[in-house]
Amino acid sequence: MRLLLDSFSRAVAYCLYPRVIVLSLLPLALIAVLAGALGYFYWTPTVAWMSRTLDDWPFLSTVWGWMHISGAGSV
Numbered sequence: 001m002r003l004l005l006d007s008f009s010r011a012v013a014y015c016l017y018p019r020v021i022v023l024s025l026l027p028l029a030l031i032a033v034l035a036g037a038l039g040y041f042y043w044t045p046t047v048a049w050m051s052r053t054l055d056d057w058p059f060l061s062t063v064w065g066w067m068h069i070s071g072a073g074s075v
Contacts, residue, residue: 014020054060
C-alpha cells in the first residue's frame with residue numbers, strides 16, 4: 001500500500017509541472033482554433049446545406065405536418 005501511495009503522489013506531482021500542463025492543453029487549444037476557423041468560414045453554407053437536407057427528407061415533412069395540425073407548428 002505504501003508503494004501505491006508513493007507512486008500516486010509522484011504522479012500527482014508530475015501532473016503539476018508546467019510542461020505537462022501545456023502539453024496536455026495544447027491539443028485542446030489546437031482543436032478550438034481549428035473549430036473556430038472552420039466555423040468562421042463554413043458556418044453559413046453548412047447551415048444552409050443542412051436546412052435543405054432536412055427539408056427534403058420525407059419523414060421530417062410528415063412530422064412537421066403533424067406538428068402543424070396539432071397546433072405546435074411554430075415550435
